[in-house]
Amino acid sequence: MISRDSIVALSSGRLPAGVAVIRISGPQTRFVVETIAGGIVKDRAAVLRKFRAPDGAVLDSGLIVFFPGPASFTGEDVAEFHVHGGRAVVTRMLETITGFDGVRHAEPGEFTRRAFLNGKVDLVETEALADLVNAETEAQRRFAVQNAEGVQSQLYLSWRRRLIHARAMIEAEIDFADEDDVPGSVSDTVWSDVRAMIDEIDRHVAGFRAGEIIRDGFEVVILGAPNAGKSSLFNALARRDAAIVTDEPGTTRDLLEVVLDLQGLRVRLTDTAGLREAAGKVEAIGIEKARAKADRADLLLLLQDVTEPQAVSSIPSAIPALQVGTKRDLLDGQTAASADRRYDHVISVVDGTGVEGLLAEIGRRATHAAGSAGDILPSRLRHVELLGEANRHLHRAVDERAIGQELRAEELRLAADRLGRIVGAIDVEDMLDVIFAQFCIGK
Ligand SMILES: Nc1nc2c(c(=O)[nH]1)N(C=O)[C@@H](CNc1ccc(C(=O)N[C@@H](CCC(=O)O)C(=O)O)cc1)CN2
Ligand SMILES: Nc1nc2c(ncn2[C@@H]2O[C@H](COP(=O)(O)OP(=O)(O)OP(=O)(O)O)[C@@H](O)[C@H]2O)c(=O)[nH]1
Ligand SMILES: [Mg+2]
Numbered sequence: 001m002i003s004r005d006s007i008v009a010l011s012s013g014r015l016p017a018g019v020a021v022i023r024i025s026g027p028q029t030r031f032v033v034e035t036i037a038g039g040i041v042k043d044r045a046a047v048l049r050k051f052r053a054p055d056g057a058v059l060d061s062g063l064i065v066f067f068p069g070p071a072s073f074t075g076e077d078v079a080e081f082h083v084h085g086g087r088a089v090v091t092r093m094l095e096t097i098t099g100f101d102g103v104r105h106a107e108p109g110e111f112t113r114r115a116f117l118n119g120k121v122d123l124v125e126t127e128a129l130a131d132l133v134n135a136e137t138e139a140q141r142r143f144a145v146q147n148a149e150g151v152q153s154q155l156y157l158s159w160r161r162r163l164i165h166a167r168a169m170i171e172a173e174i175d176f177a178d179e180d181d182v183p184g185s186v187s188d189t190v191w192s193d194v195r196a197m198i199d200e201i202d203r204h205v206a207g208f209r210a211g212e213i214i215r216d217g218f219e220v221v222i223l224g225a226p227n228a229g230k231s232s233l234f235n236a237l238a239r240r241d242a243a244i245v246t247d248e249p250g251t252t253r254d255l256l257e258v259v260l261d262l263q264g265l266r267v268r269l270t271d272t273a274g275l276r277e278a279a280g281k282v283e284a285i286g287i288e289k290a291r292a293k294a295d296r297a298d299l300l301l302l303l304q305d306v307t308e309p310q311a312v313s314s315i316p317s318a319i320p321a322l323q324v325g326t327k328r329d330l331l332d333g334q335t336a337a338s339a340d341r342r343y344d345h346v347i348s349v350v351d352g353t354g355v356e357g358l359l360a361e362i363g364r365r366a367t368h369a370a371g372s373a374g375d376i377l378p379s380r381l382r383h384v385e386l387l388g389e390a391n392r393h394l395h396r397a398v399d400e401r402a403i404g405q406e407l408r409a410e411e412l413r414l415a416a417d418r419l420g421r422i423v424g425a426i427d428v429e430d431m432l433d434v435i436f437a438q439f440c441i442g443k
Pocket of ligand 3: 230243244245251252271272273274
């Protein structure tokens with residue numbers, strides 16, 4: 001597909017920068033390069049040129065790279081101007097380039113959208129490119145690179161191929177039902193493969209939370225009675241004074257969040273209002289928020305002041321929790337040793353005891369919840385929904401009591417369609433705007 005418009009954008013990041021990359025894609029690219037760089041340049045090679053406006057005014061001097069389509073990122077003619085990264089340089093370059101007929105500013109994700117429309121990347125790879133651009137931790141980067149290279153897509157495409165094969169076998173059996181040369185054992189093999197696939201898809205879908213943990217972070221919520229030392233621990237783990245600490249019970253009211261990078265994983269740590277019954281209006285709202293947040297956590301840190309342990313009620317029991325004793329420095333040697341036996345961790349933010357150990361344990365829990373490096377996991381709710389639909393069709397297809405062979409074959413077709421929709425092999429026009437809205441301009 002060749003677009004009529006050419007698009008241009010700053011493809012590198014925040015200005016000012018050492019170097020800024022301005023990218024253009026579309027049919028006017030060659031003419032723009034010839035005009036601004038003073039002639040055509042060698043394909044796919046960085047060449048130093050003086051850049052000039054059509055009236056001859058010097059804009060900058062920099063490197064130009066020209067990629068003739070279809071062997072380019074978008075599949076169209078593409079060029080990159082590598083200029084000095086000053087705001088005025090970039091503004092003047094963009095003004096000059098959009099001054100050409102048929103050239104306009106790109107919309108967010110529009111380069112990648114063209115790459116998709118020209119078959120350079122599929123939808124799952126496109127989503128992975130968005131994740132790669134947004135990756136902040138090593139685990140996010142690893143996951144996104146793997147999927148941008150097509151690992152996740154290959155899984156869906158292999159399932160789809162198996163279903164297309166299964167359907168062909170079943171339809172052959174229907175067509176040749178009264179002939180002897182298509183034995184019934186063929187369909188037995190086919191249906192047992194489809195049953196196996198249902199389990200494979202279920203196992204893959206079960207990994208969605210692990211993928212979310214990699215992409216969005218592992219949720220850790222600190223809970224406990226007022227004055228248990230929650231905000232003090234929060235500050236110690238965040239390594240800054242993010243929360244107010246006082247000796248007054250009821251200091252923290254709102255949820256406070258910091259993001260940590262533990263062993264390459266994003267961990268979101270939330271400090272909460274101390275849980276108690278008799279509380280003022282503002283504090284009561286804070287406590288309600290704390291409980292709601294705790295319900296969605298991956299790990300709870302249940303803090304208790306070892307010098308005056310107070311029980312707190314209605315902690316969500318289905319969520320993994322660590323019992324953490326605080327203020328260990330206030331105990332003498334013997335009582336401290338006995339506290340160590342009663343809690344998973346006993347800490348002091350005054351002398352630092354136990355804080356590193358607790359942090360390491362949170363890291364281990366997060367790593368475990370995120371699965372093993374290299375696991376193929378669904379990376380969007382969109383994938384899980386379509387996989388769920390595919391499996392509902394497959395369940396109908398393998399249920400031999402309900403429907404005849406023709407309808408069972410049709411269920412296989414519908415399931416294969418759903419898999420095709422995930423990678424964008426079929427009928428996805430309606431999803432494109434949603435997917436490309438995840439991008440920044442210039443990508
Ligand atoms: N300067 C620069 N660096 C960049 C990009 C870019 O666009 N420009 N990329 C932007 O995301 C990434 C690299 N991705 C790219 C993907 C494909 C092609 C490309 O030209 N593909 C052709 C030719 C392939 C080949 O020669 O092997 C093709 O697919 O036909 C270029 C960059 C990261 N680094
Ligand atoms: N000695 C000692 N005091 C601590 C320690 N941790 C917290 N404290 C003190 O305990 C008091 C309460 O600490 P916070 O961290 O504000 O407690 P909190 O659980 O956030 O309290 P609320 O926000 O009111 O629910 C403060 O005076 C802290 O200085 C500790 O490890 N050792
Ligand atoms: Mg607090």
